[in-house]
Amino acid sequence: MGHVLWVSMKRTFLFLFLVTTLFPLYWIFITSLKPQKDIFTFPLQYWPENITFEHYVNMFSFSNFHLYIMNSLIVAVVAGIFAVIISMFSGYVLARYQFKGKNQIVLAFFVTQMIPLFIALAPLYLLMSKLNLLNKLSALLLIYTVMMIPFCTIIMRGFFERIPASLEEAAMIDGCTRTQALFRVIFPVMLPGITATFIFAFVQCWNELFLAIMFIDDESSKTIPVAMNSFITKFDIDWGAMSAATVLSVIPTLILFAFFQKYIVEGATQGAVKG
């Protein structure tokens, strides 16, 4: 009897968690499918009576949303790749070697995850304007790559530490140089870890808001968050359009998350992931 009660209590809680987590996502999704008048009619429709794609169509015909998507994709993919490549090497060295100053370097990387980087916002703005990078996508490419390096290095180091050193020892006994061993043996074994790290970096760059707002004002270089931010600052929010934009901007992360959820959980527990 007690057991049955326990199990049904557990199920009830699990159900409640699921509903509370999914409901806001469901709500924004069905809002994006309702015609403008249905969004504002009472009583609210919990199941859309008339389904329309007009908000999505408007998104692409009345704003440059395709451009924002392209910009966001370029920035997140390229910065993610750069950050991962650079961090593969730094992570490897920090995992495998012991040398003077190593702990300080690890600490310096870790500290960047702790302090409010907004302090650096104003000086970065001035630095970017000196480098003549304001309003250019390359400003975001550069700064996102840099911002992702510490965190990718920490995760990558964790992944490398779990690979036995005997692996590259064996390769080197077989006549590989260290670099060859790295490229032919270690990196292939690390592929799942490298993929996971890339996904973290991609998601963070895809979501980033404040640096993008600071550096980008030109229509042609806007990323999705910057564009959405400019939708807000108008007096009234058009919730049909806004919900469509929200759904569109969540799709890539949704896909990645669905496929790589296991790695993300693993990476989160490395203690390097900002939540």
Add this chain to the structure above:
Amino acid sequence: MVDPQPQRKQNVVSHKPFFTFSKEGKFIFLCLFPAMLLVSVFIYYPLFKGVLMAFQNYTLFDLSNRAFIGLENFRAVISTAEFSTVAWNSVLWVFVSLFFQLTLGFILALLLRRAFKGRGIYQAFVFFPWAMSGFLIGLIWRWMFNGQNGVINDLLLRTGIIEQQIPFLSDPNWAMISVIIANIWYGTTFFAIMILAALQSIPGELYEAADMDGANKIQQLTSITIPFILPTLLATTLLRVIWILNFPDLIYSMTNGGPAGSTHIITTYMIEKIMYDQNYGEASAIGVIIILSLLLFAVFFLLVTNYKKAGDF
């Protein structure tokens, strides 16, 4: 040949990258150089410059006059009427969110510990908020808390809990509660992930032994589960305090500190100083205040919990 086992003493001596250019040293240096160069130039240099700005008269309108003015920026920030609201809001924002995220995350992790059919899919769904940006989540909740057409008002009306719509985000008394609720929704997942990982590292034999000794579920929880995951719990809590405070995105898109500054926390306040007032000096002073209070909190936390290893991730 490389000896990749870092523990060995002779290795420590042979790798001195910056002083000797042995083959190993060169390799280490080349691998670390790009990462360190970029991080130094684009994170640490602006950071130190930012700290310096806190002591300068630095507004974008008057760049010609960047004199050092001592603690004037700090005085200007702290003496404003809104600063006490900002400080109190920050405390509420961090600790109320933290309390519920921790409690709910812990419950969720306990529920997910034992495998059941569909657990993988279930996890993928409940963990998803983590992958979304605070900006989007703020928007979604802004829409749900809408005073006229918000679904939360509708649900409360339908169930008869309220008789009149509540203007959640335009009433200063409700606005702070609303943003905290959204934050709890967002962060619970993160705790659940961390705690679940820790729970799964507890050896199952401990529970078997406890079962044989006739310990009930509550006893098992207090004498096995909690002591075992306590280090993770403490480390996660400390990290979360830091990150929740450093996380202005959600408030920024949900209320932007309004109405009338009633939902500003210290980081959104700082962003407003940068973006709208363009008073970099005062913004940096706020930044320094944030760093100092976090540092103070971390020291206090480590002393109270007597947890020497919390810094050892």
